[in-house]
Amino acid sequence: MTRSARVLHVLDSLGAGGIETTFLHMLRACREPASGTHADPIGSACDRQPGGLTHAVMALSDGPLEPAFREVAEEVFICHRPAQIDRVLERDPVVVHALHDRAAHRVLPRVIASGRASTIYGKGYDLSATYRMEGAYDSAADRALLNACDAVTFTTAALAREYRVPADRVTVLGKAVALDRFIGLSDPDPLVGDRLVAVANLHPGKRLIDLLHALPAVRRAVPTVSLTIVGGDRGGETGRLGSAAVTLGIREIVDFTGVCLDVPARLGESRIAVLPSLREGVPTVLLEAMAAGRPVVATRVGHVDTVVEDGVEGYLVASGDVAALADRIVRLLTDRRLAARMGAAGRRRAAGHDVRAVAKVWLDLLSKSARVST
Amino acid sequence: MRSKPRDLTGTLALFEAIGSDRHLDFAEICDTEAPLANRMWEVYVAEFGCLVGATGDSAFRRFDHPARQTGRVVWPAGSAVLVVGTGPSLFTRQDELRRVRDRFSLVTSLRGASALEALGLVPDLVLMCEASPLDATLTLQTARAAGLPAVLGAAPGPLVAADERTPRELVDDLPPDRLFVPEHCPSWGWWPAAAVAMALQGGSRTVALLGVDAGSRDGEHGSFQPLVALLELLAALGTLEGVDFFDCGVDGAPKVGWLPRPLGDVHGSASPQVEVERAARPTVRERLADERQTLERIKDLVVNVRDLYQGTAGRGSRASEMLWDEMLEWGEDPWLRRAMQERLGLTFLPAFWRLARSETTSRSRARTQAIVLALDELFTQCDRLEAAVAAGLRSCRGVEV
Numbered sequence: 001m002t003r004s005a006r007v008l009h010v011l012d013s014l015g016a017g018g019i020e021t022t023f024l025h026m027l028r029a030c031r032e033p034a035s036g037t038h039a040d041p042i043g044s045a046c047d048r049q050p051g052g053l054t055h056a057v058m059a060l061s062d063g064p065l066e067p068a069f070r071e072v073a074e075e076v077f078i079c080h081r082p083a084q085i086d087r088v089l090e091r092d093p094v095v096v097h098a099l100h101d102r103a104a105h106r107v108l109p110r111v112i113a114s115g116r117a118s119t120i121y122g123k124g125y126d127l128s129a130t131y132r133m134e135g136a137y138d139s140a141a142d143r144a145l146l147n148a149c150d151a152v153t154f155t156t157a158a159l160a161r162e163y164r165v166p167a168d169r170v171t172v173l174g175k176a177v178a179l180d181r182f183i184g185l186s187d188p189d190p191l192v193g194d195r196l197v198a199v200a201n202l203h204p205g206k207r208l209i210d211l212l213h214a215l216p217a218v219r220r221a222v223p224t225v226s227l228t229i230v231g232g233d234r235g236g237e238t239g240r241l242g243s244a245a246v247t248l249g250i251r252e253i254v255d256f257t258g259v260c261l262d263v264p265a266r267l268g269e270s271r272i273a274v275l276p277s278l279r280e281g282v283p284t285v286l287l288e289a290m291a292a293g294r295p296v297v298a299t300r301v302g303h304v305d306t307v308v309e310d311g312v313e314g315y316l317v318a319s320g321d322v323a324a325l326a327d328r329i330v331r332l333l334t335d336r337r338l339a340a341r342m343g344a345a346g347r348r349r350a351a352g353h354d355v356r357a358v359a360k361v362w363l364d365l366l367s368k369s370a371r372v373s374t
Numbered sequence: 375m376r377s378k379p380r381d382l383t384g385t386l387a388l389f390e391a392i393g394s395d396r397h398l399d400f401a402e403i404c405d406t407e408a409p410l411a412n413r414m415w416e417v418y419v420a421e422f423g424c425l426v427g428a429t430g431d432s433a434f435r436r437f438d439h440p441a442r443q444t445g446r447v448v449w450p451a452g453s454a455v456l457v458v459g460t461g462p463s464l465f466t467r468q469d470e471l472r473r474v475r476d477r478f479s480l481v482t483s484l485r486g487a488s489a490l491e492a493l494g495l496v497p498d499l500v501l502m503c504e505a506s507p508l509d510a511t512l513t514l515q516t517a518r519a520a521g522l523p524a525v526l527g528a529a530p531g532p533l534v535a536a537d538e539r540t541p542r543e544l545v546d547d548l549p550p551d552r553l554f555v556p557e558h559c560p561s562w563g564w565w566p567a568a569a570v571a572m573a574l575q576g577g578s579r580t581v582a583l584l585g586v587d588a589g590s591r592d593g594e595h596g597s598f599q600p601l602v603a604l605l606e607l608l609a610a611l612g613t614l615e616g617v618d619f620f621d622c623g624v625d626g627a628p629k630v631g632w633l634p635r636p637l638g639d640v641h642g643s644a645s646p647q648v649e650v651e652r653a654a655r656p657t658v659r660e661r662l663a664d665e666r667q668t669l670e671r672i673k674d675l676v677v678n679v680r681d682l683y684q685g686t687a688g689r690g691s692r693a694s695e696m697l698w699d700e701m702l703e704w705g706e707d708p709w710l711r712r713a714m715q716e717r718l719g720l721t722f723l724p725a726f727w728r729l730a731r732s733e734t735t736s737r738s739r740a741r742t743q744a745i746v747l748a749l750d751e752l753f754t755q756c757d758r759l760e761a762a763v764a765a766g767l768r769s770c771r772g773v774e775v
Contacts, residue, residue: 109726
C-alpha cells in the first residue's frame with residue numbers, strides 16, 4: 001500500500017472567521033461523500049490522489065471551531081510556542097499550506113530555508129491583502145513571501161490581480177460556500193416577522209453602528225422590523241452597540257447572539273441579510289445568505305461587487321450612507337415580490353460557489369505539490 | 375535635571391535590548407552582571423524563538439511622527455501605577471475603580487483609553503506601541519472606523535507616549551505638550567509589558583494590573599503565554615528591588631509573581647502626579663540626514679549583493695552558496711543587524727541569521743528560494759527607504775522643521 005502524503009495546513013486561529021470557516025468546509029467536502037442532488041467530484045478527486053493525502057491542521061491559537069476541525073483532520077495541533085511549531089514541522093509534511101498572512105510569515109520562511117516541504121501560501125482576504133487593496137499598507141515582506149513560495153492560491157481572480165505573482169505558480173480557487181447548509185432553507189415564513197440579520201465579528205470596521213442608525217427610519221416604514229446581530233466580540237463592541245441602540249430607542253428590537261456556529265438557523269429566521277462594512281474582501285456570509293435565498297444589502301467595498309450586482313441579488317450602497325442603507329432595506333421589506341426575485345437570483349449566483357467544486361481544484365493543487373515534493 | 379538612575383536601570387536596559395532583538399545569542403550577554411539575564415534569554419528563546427520582531431519600521435512611520443520631544447516618565451516616590459487593559463475585569467471592577475481612582479496613576483493603551491472614557495474615567499498616561507506595522511495599521515483603521523477617544527485631546531487630558539512607529543493620524547491632533555516619543559519602550563510586542571517596565575524605570579514602587587487579559591482562570595494562557603512570561607519576568611526583576619506587584623483582575627488567569635488583591639486593598643499615595651523628563655527630538659532634517667548616512671552604508675552592500683545575485687543565474691549552487699554566506703555574515707555585525715532590522719524593517723534576513731546554519735539546508739533549491747525571499751524584501755525596502763528619504767529631503771528643503 002502506498003504511504004499517504006501528509007499536508008500540513010497552518011492557520012492563525014480556529015476562531016469562527018470567514019477564512020477558518022471556509023477552510024473547514026473545504027476539508028469537510030474532501031472527507032464526506034456527496035449526497036442528494038449533487039455530483040461527487042470530490043470523492044472521485046480524492047480517489048485519484050496517488051497514495052492519498054492526509055491532512056494535519058496547525059493553528060497558532062485556539063477557538064470555537066476546534067472540535068469541528070478535530071472531526072475532519074487527521075491531526076490538529078494548537079501551537080503557541082516556537083518549539084511546538086518546530087516539533088510539528090519535524091513530522092515531515094510534504095506540503096505546508098499557510099492560510100493567513102501572520103501564520104504564513106511565522107512558519108513558511110522556516111520551511112523554505114529547510115527545503116523539507118513544498119510551500120503554498122493561501123492568500124485570502126486577510127489583513128495585509130485588505131489593507132493593500134485600500135492602499136493603506138503594502139508589505140514588502142508579504143510580496144517577497146508570495147514570490148518565494150512554490151505555489152500561491154488566491155480566493156478570487158480579482159484578488160490575484162492585486163498581486164503580480166508569476167502565473168505559473170498561481171491558482172485561483174474561487175470563493176467557496178458549503179451550499180448544503182443553506183440551499184435547503186425555505187423561503188421566509190410570513191409569520192416570522194420582518195427580521196434582518198447581520199453576521200459579522202463585532203468590530204468597529206464592520207460598521208454595525210450604521211445599521212443601528214438606519215433602523216429607526218426602517219422602523220417608521222416597517223414597524224415590525226427587528227434585527228439579529230450574530231458574531232463574537234473581543235473588544236467591547238457589543239457594549240458600545242447596545243448603548244447606541246438604547247440611545248436610538250431601538251434596544252428592544254435588537255438581539256445579540258454572540259458567537260453562533262448555527263448561522264443557517266439565524267438566516268432561516270430572517271428576511272434580509274445586511275452587511276454595512278467599511279471594508280471586506282468577498283464575504284462568505286453574503287454568499288451563504290444568497291444560497292439561502294435571502295436578498296442582501298451590503299456596502300460597495302473590497303470585491304463585494306464581484307458576487308453581488310446592485311439591483312440583482314440585492315443592493316449595494318456606499319459605506320457610511322445610512323439613508324441609502326435604510327432605503328434599500330425598506331424597499332425589500334415592503335416589496336415581497338422584489339425580495340423573492342432577488343432571493344432567487346442570489347440562489348443562482350451562489351450555486352457557482354459550491355465548496356465541492358472549489359475543493360476539487362484545491363485538492364488537485366495539493367496533490368501536484370505533494371508529488372513535486374516527494 | 376535628570377533623576378538619579380535606579381538600580382534597575384542596567385537590568386531593564388538588558389531587558390529592552392533582548393526584546394528589541396539586539397543580540398544573536400546568549401554568548402553576547404553572558405558576562406553581564408544584570409540579574410536574571412539567563413531567565414530573560416530563556417523567555418526570549420522559549421516564547422519568541424529568538425526573534426520578537428517588534429522594533430522594525432518597514433512603513434517608515436518614524437519620518438511622519440509629529441512629536442517634537444522624547445521623554446522618560448517619572449513617578450513620585452510612593453506612587454502606585456495601575457496598568458489598565460480592556461479585559462473582562464475592567465468592566466466587573468469599574469465601580470471599585472471609580473472609588474479608588476485617585477490612588478493610582480492609570481496607564482493604558484489607545485483601546486484602553488476608549489474603554490475608560492466610556493466608563494467616565496481619564497487615564498494619566500496612554501501608551502501607543504504596536505507589535506508590528508500591520509498591527510499599527512489595524513489600530514489606525516479601527517480608529518478611523520470608531521473614532522479616537524475624545525479624552526486624548528481634552529484638557530486636562532492624559533500624557534501620550536507614542537512609539538516612533540505610531541501612525542501620524544493617531545497623534546496628529548494631540549496637544550504638542552502632552553505628546554512624546556518614549557526614550558525606552560521595551561514592549562517585546564506586548565504593550566502591558568512595556569507599561570510595567572516603564573513603571574519600574576520611572577521609580578514606581580507599586581505596580582498593579584486590571585483588565586490585562588492573560589487567558590482563562592484554569593491557567594490556560596494560550597496565545598497570551600508570551601505576555602504571561604514577560605509579566606512573571608518583570609515581577610521577578612522588580613521584586614529584587616522591593617517593588618510590589620498586584621493583580622487586581624482577581625477573576626482572571628493567574629500571573630506568577632503578581633499577588634491577587636482587590637483594587638481597594640492596594641494603596642498608593644494620593645493623586646500621584648506623573649511627570650516626564652523631556653529632551654528635544656532631532657529635527658526632521660537631522661533625522662533625514664542620519665537616515666541617509668545609514669542608507670548609504672547599507673546600499674554599498676546591497677549593490678554588491680545585487681551583482682552577486684545577478685551573477686548566480688546559471689552558475690550553480692557554489693555561487694548561491696557564496697551569496698548565502700555573505701548575507702548570513704551580515705548578521706555578525708551588530709550595527710548592520712540593527713539597521714536592517716529596525717530602519718529597513720526586514721523580517722526574513724533576521725530570521726535566517728537566527729536559524730542554525732545546519733537548519734538552512736545544503737539543498738540548492740531551498741537555498742535559492744531562501745535567497746529570493748530575503749533579497750526580494752531587502753531590495754524593495756532599500757528602494758522604498760531611498761525614495762522616502764529623498765521625498766523627505768525635498769519637502770523640507772527651504773523649510774525649517
